[in-house]
Amino acid sequence: MEKIIPSSCKVIIILLFFSFSVCSQVRMACNCESVTKGFVSQDGFANQDEIVSWVNFRFLPLFNEMAQKRHSKTPPIKGINVIPVFCVxxxxxVAKKCEKEKASLNGNPFLILYDDYFINKIEKNNALNVLFVLAHEMGHLLSNHYHNTIPVDVDYEAYLKKTVKGYKPVFISKDVETQKMTVRERHIEELTADAFAVWFLRMYYEKNKKDPNIAKKFDPDKINDVLPQIKSVFPSMFNQETTHPSCEQRTYFVKKLNDFDNWSQVSNFKKTLGGFASEFIDSTLTVLTQEEAKQMGLAVERAKEKTEGDALRIKGLDLFRKNYFEEAKVNLQASREIYTRLIFPEDSAKVTAELKEVEEILSVRSFMHFSILGNSSFANYQLKSEGQNINATNAIVGQLGLRLGRYSYDSPFGLEVDATYDLEAWQFDTYSNDRKSLERFKTSTITVQPKLTYRFLSFSKSNKIQGFVFSAGASWMKPIKFEYLNFQVPAQNLGIRLKPSWGFTVGIGFENINRKPTLNIWGLCRVAIVSSYQPLVFDISEPLPQNYSAAAWTVGLSASVGILPKFLIKRKLDN
Known part of the structure; x- marks a missing residue:
């Protein structure tokens, strides 16, 4: 029993690891980077070499030969990478073209990606099925149909531009090769690829029909039966009305192309495969029953509405990235309503999570925040003795420090405390009427200013509040390293100290408070003109003259920018 338990645990751990690996792979995108780096590779079809041979050494030479006969200016295609993957x-x-990654593909950007399980299943029914699928994907590559497409109706786009304020065309991700097209255009692409599949199989048949085995295997009548056979194995593949015609439509089209007269025109270059698909697409609708046509129409309309939901969601996310939270909320809510009505649970869940993030930001009522603070002030020193003014020099004072404040989006009132330290010790001299220095005072100070603020003439946007701010409060100053020098009576240099004192400060400035929750130095910033009055209180062993007073008046500029995230956040109860 003691041995069984550890063994069971190992098995469970291995299974969990395997499950995690599989789940991780399923989520992997089937993009060029993933393919070229081998992130989505499969072991491959048992006859992988044979598949590559059919694509590159039997079918592709037929196309290059045809292009040469038609005097095409396009250089011949040297090869196509055929890779088994699990992400299709x-x-x-699927067919893809990876220009950026072609260096890792021996300079060849063309890819056909296939699922090993799918190929094995349809090959057991009929090997011709596999060749039709490969030739179909070659048709996409040779016709530049290698994008992942989304159904977008051009007329509907124009309608959305008129009815949806600020609507922009459907967002095309740089990471995904995507192009916009109507459902009809998408169906024409698929029929064109089917036409290429017929062309490759039929041309191979025409060139080798003297061989009885090839003549039997590639008989045109058998080509007509390929799509119904694939549907019998994978019926779900033909439930994609917005991107593919139905199996019945495609089979009808293949039979039309195989007709003697039509094939003669295509094989003699009197009609292109794409042109043939455009010409016959409407006739394929005749094979649909009334109910099938109705279902296809409903699917197309549903796709149009889904596109509107996608566009609103993308616009909402774009506004969110730009910190326009109110506008983002409106667009995301509209998108969620569409997804919910159309019953797209995954999309609805995603947009709900995104909407919750926006609403959480908008629910903030007030918060605490730290700022870096810098002041540059002009200081005027006023000293009086026995009612007489004492001449004193002025000084420029620079300070750096921190500000801790409580700010609100709803209320104009706020609280803050500034703590600053002089960048350089300030000094001033007293002097006689003949400009001769009498005394020198020099010190550095720590200043703490608790203040009340009031925001006025403000305007609010969805992402920020801006306005003028008036501040007023007390000012406590503590001198550090005070030095006193008496040029007239050097003996009095000792015993004089500058004591801490209380004064007051006022200021007026312009403030910006952003709703963005992450660190952003411009998320909370202010520029202000500030003024303060600070009494200078001396501790001296000698008795001071009667009516002696000293004070510093300062006026200057102050600037602050926020640092660190907001904290002690209070939110609205209704959110």
């Missing part, structure tokens, strides 16, 4: 999902196989 319900498509079975």
């Amino acid at each position: 999902g319900g498509n079975g196989a």
Whole structure:
């Protein structure tokens, strides 16, 4: 029993690890980077070499030969990478062109990606099925259909621009090769790729029909049966009305192309494959039942509405990134309503999470925040003795420190405490009427100023509040390293100290408070003109003359920028 338990644990751990690996792989995007780095690779079809041979050494030479006969200016295609992957999902196989990554693909950007399980299943039914799928994907590559497409109706886009304020065309991600097209254009692409599949199989048949085995295997009538056979194995592949015509439509189209007259025109270059698809797409609708046509129409309309939901969501996220939170909320709410009505639970869940993040930011009522503070002031020193003014020099004072404040989006009132230290010791001299120095006072100070603030003439946006701010409060000054020098009576240099004192300060400035929760030095900033009155209280062994007073008046500029995230946040109860 003691041995069984550890062994069981190992098995469980291995299974958990395997499950995690599989889940991680399923989430992996089927993009060029993932493919070229091998993140999405499969072990491959048992006849992988044979698949590569069919694509590059049998089918591709037929295309290059045809292009040469038509005097095409496009250089011949040297090869196509055929790679088994697990990320193609319900498509079975996809075509891609990876220009940026072609250096790691021996200079060849063309790829056909296929799912090993899918190929094995359809090959057991009929090997011709596999060749049709490969030739179909080659048709996409040779026609530049290598994008992932989304159904977007051009007329509907124009409608959205008129009805949705600020609507922009559907967002195209730089990470995903995507192009906009109507459902009809997408269907024409698929029929064009089917036409290429027929062309490759039929041309190979025409060139090798003297071989009885090839003549039997590639008989045009058998080509007509390929799509129904694939549907019998994977019926879900043909439930994509917004991107693919139905199996019945595609089969009808393949049979049309295989007709003697039509094939003669295509094979003799009198009609292009894409042109043939555009010409016959409307006739394929005749094979649909009334109910099938209705379902296809509903699917297209649903796709249009889904596109509107996607556009609103993308616009909302874009506004969120730009810190326009109110506008982002409106767009995300509209997107969620569409997803919920159309029953897209995954999209609805994603946009709900994004909406919650926006609402959480908008729910903030007040918060605490630290700022770096810098002051540069002109100081005027006023000393009086026996009612007479004493001449004194002025000074420029620079200070650096921190500000801790309580700020609100709802209330104009706020509280803050400034703590600053002089960047350089300030000094002033008293002097006689003939400009001769009598005394020198020199010190550094720590200043603490608790203040009340009031915001006025302000305007609020969804992402910030801006306005003028008036501040007033007390000012406590503590001198550090005070030095006194008496040029007339050097013996009095000792025994004189500058004591801590209380004064007052006022200021008026302009403030910006952003709603962005993350660190941003411009998220909370203020520029102000400040003035303060600070009494200078001396401790001296000699008795001071009657009516002696000293004070410093300062006026200058103050600037502060926020640091660190907000804390002690209070939120609205209704959110």
